[in-house]
Amino acid sequence: MTWTDNHCHLDDERLAGGASEAIAAARAAGVGRMITIGTDAMRSRMAIDIAAAHDGVWATVGLHPHDASNGVDTIVPLLGEPGVVAIGECGLDYHYDHSPRDVQRDAFAAQIELAHERRLPLVIHTREAWDDTFDLLRAHGAPSRTVFHCFTGGRDEAARCLDLGAFLSFSGIVTFPKAPEVREAAAFCPLDRMLVETDAPYLTPVPHRGKPNQPAYVTHVGAAIAELRGIDVDAVAAASSAAAAAVFALH
Numbered sequence: 001m002t003w004t005d006n007h008c009h010l011d012d013e014r015l016a017g018g019a020s021e022a023i024a025a026a027r028a029a030g031v032g033r034m035i036t037i038g039t040d041a042m043r044s045r046m047a048i049d050i051a052a053a054h055d056g057v058w059a060t061v062g063l064h065p066h067d068a069s070n071g072v073d074t075i076v077p078l079l080g081e082p083g084v085v086a087i088g089e090c091g092l093d094y095h096y097d098h099s100p101r102d103v104q105r106d107a108f109a110a111q112i113e114l115a116h117e118r119r120l121p122l123v124i125h126t127r128e129a130w131d132d133t134f135d136l137l138r139a140h141g142a143p144s145r146t147v148f149h150c151f152t153g154g155r156d157e158a159a160r161c162l163d164l165g166a167f168l169s170f171s172g173i174v175t176f177p178k179a180p181e182v183r184e185a186a187a188f189c190p191l192d193r194m195l196v197e198t199d200a201p202y203l204t205p206v207p208h209r210g211k212p213n214q215p216a217y218v219t220h221v222g223a224a225i226a227e228l229r230g231i232d233v234d235a236v237a238a239a240s241s242a243a244a245a246a247v248f249a250l251h
Contacts, residue, residue, distance in 0.1 A: 001030055001233070001234050001237045001238075002030060002031075002032040002033075002237065002241060003029075003030055003031040003032065003033075003196065003218050003219055003222060003237050003240070003241060004031070004032065004033040004034070004035075004195075004196070004218075004240060004241040004244040004245070004250070005026065005031055005033070005034045005035070005196070005197055005198050005200070005215040005218040006034075006035050006147070006169055006195045006196070006197050006244045006247075006248065007035060007037055007089075007123070007147075007149050007150070007169055007171075007195075007197035007198070007199055008022075008034055008035070008036055008037065008197065008198050008199065008200040008214075008215045009036060009037055009039075009043075009199070009200060009201065009202075010022060010023070010034065010036040010047070010050045010057070010200075010215075011036065011043055011046035011047055011050060012200070012201050014201040014212045015200065015201055015212060015214060016212065016214075019036075019050045019053075019054070020053075020054070022200070022214050022215055022216075023054050023056075023057060023215070025214060025215075025216045026214065026215035026216045026218075027056075028216070029216035029217075029219055030219060030237075031215050031216060031218055031219070032056055032241075033056050033057075033058075033241070033244065033245075033250055034056065034057050034058075034215050035057070035058045035059070035060060035085065035086070035244075035248060036050050036051060036057060036058070036059055036060075037059075037060050037062065037088070037089055037123070038059060038060050038061045038062045038075070038078070038088075038089075039062060039063070039064035039066070039067060039089060040063055040064065040067040040070055040074070040075070041063075041070070041074040041075050041078065044059070044060070044061040044062065044075055044078050045078060047059035047060065047061075048061070048078065048081045048082075048083060048084060051083040052082065052083055057083075058083050058084075058085045058248065058250065059081075059083050059084055059085070060084065060085060060086040060087065060088055060089070060123055061075050061078045061079050061081070061084050061086075061087060062075065062086075062087055062088040062089050062090045062111065062123065063075050063090055063107055063111065064089055064090065064093075064125060065090065065091055065092050065093040065098070065099060065104045065107070065108070065125060066093060066096060066098035066099060067098075067099065068099035068103045068104045068106070068107035068108075069099045069100070069103050071107075072107050072110040072111060072114070076114070079114070079118055079120075084120075085120070085121070085248040085249060085250070086115075086120055086121040086122065086123050086145075086147075086247075086248055087111050087114050087115045087118065087120050087121070087122055087123065088111065088121075088122055088123025088124060088125070088147075088149070089123045089124065089125040089149055090107065090108055090111040090122070090123070090124065090125065091104075091108050091124040091125040091126045091129070091133060092104050092105065092108055092125075092126050092127070092129035092132055092133050092136075093125060093126075093127045093128070093129065094127065094128040094129040094132075095127045095128045096127075101132075105132060105136060108133075108136055109136055109139070109140055112136065112137065112140040112141070112142075112143065113140060115143040115146075116140075116141065116143055120143075120145075121143065121145035121146065121147060121247050121248055122142075122143045122145070122146045122147070123147050123149050124146065124147065124148050124149060124166075125149055125150070126148065126152075127152065130153065130157055130160075134160060134164075137164060142164040142165060142166060144165065145167075145246075145247045145248075146164065146165065146166040146167065147166065147167045147168075147169050147195060147247060148161050148166055148167070148168050148169060149169045149197065149199070150169065150170075150171045150173070150197065150199050150203065151168045151169060151170055151171075151182065151185060151186075152173065152182060153181065153182070153185060154181030154182070154184055154185055155181070155184050155185055155188050157185070158185040158188055158189055159188075162189070162190070162193060166193075167193050167194070167195055167243060167247055168185065168189045168193060168194055168195070169194075169195035169196065169197045170182070170185075170186050170189075170194065170195070170196055170197070170221060170225060171196075171197050171198065171199050171203045171205075171221060172198065172199070172203040172204055172205030172206075172213065172217065172220065172221055173203060174186050174205075174221060174224045174225055174228070175205040175206040175220060175221065175224045176206065183228055186224075186225050186228055186229075187228045187229055191229075191235070191236070191239040191240075191243075192239060192242070192243060193243065194225070194236075194239065194240055194243060195240050195243050195244050195247070196218050196221045196222050196225070196236070196240045197218065197221070198213050198214065198215050198217055198218045198221065199213065200212070200213040200214045200215055200217070201213045201214065204217065205217050205220040205221055205224070206220065206224075207220070208220070222236040222237055222240065223236075
């Protein structure tokens with residue numbers, strides 16, 4: 001049984017022992033592939049360097065909505081680097097509004113266009129911004145390989161994403177008792193359109209709440225989904241890894 005953590009932040013200083021120890025622990029837990037995520041030019045560069053130093057690790061290049069004011073031009077030079085498998089995470093975050101909303105929308109639109117231009121998958125962060133997220137995807141066209149990372153909606157939002165042809169990536173939130181809408185969406189989403197992630201070091205799943213998250217814990221996300229759906233955990237590992245390989249063209 002081999003898992004893929006399709007969304008983690010291996011550059012984050014909160015990972016005990018750093019990227020190398022987190023990757024070793026993940027492999028010991030059966031997590032064979034990881035994608036480390038860029039959120040601005042500096043973090044994207046770090047993700048690329050980590051991926052280059054470790055087999056089975058890939059990177060994305062993106063401008064997070066929190067950092068949208070930096071300008072998308074700051075990340076474009078990194079898109080041609082080896083090991084880059086997607087654009088993002090990018091999107092809209094109306095919970096924190098660290099960048100003005102109009103600036104967020106412009107940066108998101110520009111990265112949708114880059115995904116089309118470079119024929120790369122798009123990794124989306126959306127928080128309290130569903131309608132604007134869908135409006136921009138309709139206006140610019142959802143890339144054929146689009147992932148809603150750390151899916152936080154319910155069944156209705158899941159259906160809207162799936163209607164666009166997108167994939168849903170579920171995090172440790174599916175282990176939280178107070179997230180019934182996300183759990184319903186995880187039970188509803190077709191297995192071949194489902195990914196699993198940790199978003200490490202954030203959103204640590206049960207039973208490790210209170211500790212920084214790490215890619216090794218993606219197994220708990222998968223186990224929770226298997227329990228919700230009443231299927232064997234091996235089926236979730238196989239399906240989610242196959243979906244990740246298809247979305248990100250992993251070899």
